Amino acid sequence: MNGAEALLKTLVDAGIEICFANPGTSEMHLVSAIGRSSEVRPILCLFEGVVTGAADGYARMADKPAITLLHLGPGLANGMANLHNAKKAHVPMVNIVGDHAPYHLPHNAPLTSDVTAHAKINSTWVKTSTSADNLAKLGAIAVQQTSVGTGRVATLIAAANHAWEPAEKSYRARRAKILPDVSPEVVSAVAALLRNGKKTAFVLGGHALREDALVFAGRIAAKTGCPLFGETFPTRHQRGVGRVSITRVPYFAEHALGVLGEYEQFILIGAATPVAFFAYPDTPSVLVPPTATVTSLASIDEAVLPALSALADAIGVGAGLEVLQDRVLPDRPSGALTAATIGDTIALLMPDNAIVSDEGITCAAEVFARTAGGARHDWLAITGGAIGQGLPVSFGAAIACPDRKVIALQADGSAMYTVQSLWSMARENADVVIVLLNNDSYAILNIELARLKTGKPSDKTLSMLDIGHPSLNWQSIAAGMNVRASRAHSAEEFHAQFEAAMQTKGPHLIEAVIKQDIAAIFSMEN
């Protein structure tokens, strides 16, 4: 048994089933060990941003880690933007990054870099192997580390020679920690706050946006009359017919300030205090009124579900009071293809238990609003704001849930960042329907430009936000990676194509050619 084999056995024993990989020479013994194993499924991706984003999507849906296999510092660097999103999503993930043998490092070969420095940026736990045996031992610790709190990104740096040198044995990961419970005193204190007469709102995030937790939140809201807000970019939000619905905190700070401004007291449940995405001249960073009090019932890393259950008990509300979302059937859309008609089509046609990976950017709010009364679904948002997440997350979710339909609501500009995802979807026949929102623009940046008060933009300024010269042809790009594709110019065309895609297994990209009124998007959002 060499170090690579000992590590692999350790990971398999810890329940790892999937390895998203873009390996190189320094990982070749790990590749060989996986190749000799019948237990880990390797999934090749043609760029590391796909690897890490897919592992994030997998973890969101499987509630357990996949491993990634990455090639030295530059390979890890290519995956870092989606590791940033994964860190902000609090998902479990184990990165295995090869590095040179320690005796080779001082020679400063071309691919030498400070892998640890790369890894520390987005990983809570980073260790480098010191021997073949230690490599396997660290594998067990890495898996354990992913189950700290809601989830953590752990990175194990595997020196090439520790993979090929002989190892003694594999190791067993200790049982995953349970999330710490919120104390009864905290629950009582929050229950008391709900009786103080202040105008109160709840802000939900993390596990509080899962169906089981939302039921209790819904009862508490019904009993107290206090509204439920949800964080703007949730890791996984379970919504649709028969579930308790929430109001998402708007993306634009000025809208959020309006929505939240009337409350005197906020109760956080698995969420942080709402803050602006960016700083803007003359706009505050914190989106709750400065005079409001903010109290946390449970942090993202505490047991949210029992805390909500206890709070419901404390305020004396039992089952049945929660308001569940009705089925809302919009008319079959017609005419111009817009975010609204796309949302209506999805609401009408998505199957029960669908998964939506949302990187729809300027189209997302409208589609989100229109699908509230559609079939039950999980909504996965861009947690860290680093674009290029949507396609990989949809792919990883499809790997985790092969029996569920995945819909990638995907803006064009950000699709380009990890466009290589399409190839892996084709290779694995992932059941993902990509709604590729082609507006020929970094539309969000045109809005941000106006919000930042930089003055009337010149044509040269606007050219830097314009991706329509030349226009990207998404049917061709998809065909280049063997993904079935079609193009829709009207609501009717889109509806027909989406309907066909819902009835077929495997990846399908629908290029939705939309025209957007930038000013209207801005005023409409919430």
Next chain:
Amino acid sequence: MNGAEALLKTLVDAGIEICFANPGTSEMHLVSAIGRSSEVRPILCLFEGVVTGAADGYARMADKPAITLLHLGPGLANGMANLHNAKKAHVPMVNIVGDHAPYHLPHNAPLTSDVTAHAKINSTWVKTSTSADNLAKLGAIAVQQTSVGTGRVATLIAAANHAWEPAEKSYRARRAKILPDVSPEVVSAVAALLRNGKKTAFVLGGHALREDALVFAGRIAAKTGCPLFGETFPTRHQRGVGRVSITRVPYFAEHALGVLGEYEQFILIGAATPVAFFAYPDTPSVLVPPTATVTSLASIDEAVLPALSALADAIGVGAGLEVLQDRVLPDRPSGALTAATIGDTIALLMPDNAIVSDEGITCAAEVFARTAGGARHDWLAITGGAIGQGLPVSFGAAIACPDRKVIALQADGSAMYTVQSLWSMARENADVVIVLLNNDSYAILNIELARLKTGKPSDKTLSMLDIGHPSLNWQSIAAGMNVRASRAHSAEEFHAQFEAAMQTKGPHLIEAVIKQDIAAIFSMEN
């Protein structure tokens, strides 16, 4: 004048002409300042790896820095692999990375990350603005820092509010430093070594591979009978007819050990001691014999040209003794399309003063060998081994040298990493002919697998190195980004398509469908 405008004026005054950009909200005042300026040309790229790779290619050919404009930590992360290559290439580059306003950072908004930690990995100089006025001042220092030694990557982190707040003035960068001269004592010592009777070889890198320096190296080699080796992955190597040619140190360690093993003494000129790219079981890291002496005439960061001139004087060799490369005209190739026939076509057809960006991986050595007697050209290699460099570098080189033909010799697997380059080439009508080597494989990894002695690979192992299931359709991918494309299956087809491409301005991708015998590639490489 706001901070962004003061910074831009500072950069313009320091000679900056080009900004490769993928901006976001936090850089919007910089975008506006560029938009209002007539002096800096902004070039939009749809992924940050294209931005940084293009700035590297530009610097290699322009011998001066471009600026990059990047969006916070994740935007910088996406550009880091090519910053790694740029660092190893010793090119000048100024990265301008936006970050949140300092007062916004403590709120941990989604895109908050440690931008400095990202930047330090590949930049020699990193500073964050402390005020609008300081932002401009740091811009001047950043440009100065790029001219330390042969070249440096400098990163200026621009807090969003320092871009929009008022600034007093712009700043003037101090005159670029001159490279330090090698002392006469070092030159005399090396001249003495050349008379000690030991079997000696020169290893050339950095500026020693430019035409002006090669002339002196050629004279010294002719006089002493000592061969000229060149580093395996040079930043910019000027070669072809009428120039002094060198023997490149082979990529594979076992080949390099054979080639270098007979020498007792090595003289380094702008190069480091040759080392293996990776560590392998039972293979040494250092590629010169352990008993050999290694002496540096001039480091990469010293003045190589005067050192060579002085050494020529010291050993008493004047003009005219250097051996210049003859024009070698291969037959017009026919039959199967291989690296050899591609090399022959390029040798026959590339125009004088062409630029070759080499990310040909397993095809590169053969094409390199075949083009030795072709027209004069600059050969730009993958300096840091981080793949995804070839297309962006070719693009940046075309921006720097609009009157020269650029040939991107590009492997398929690595092309996918920064495939977004094609769109920027189309947008800017960059004069790049991409020879897309489609072998449906990470062929190099199949070779590395064998070299690493991991045992007979299973089908599952090989599937992790196989990018041919499904096959990428490069004509479709190119069409999706508005780049003209054609496909060649035979030497004749390739020759005809390459000939047509040489006679047309603007980007053209030729998908060269090649079959490779992996074992043969390995045994052939040098």
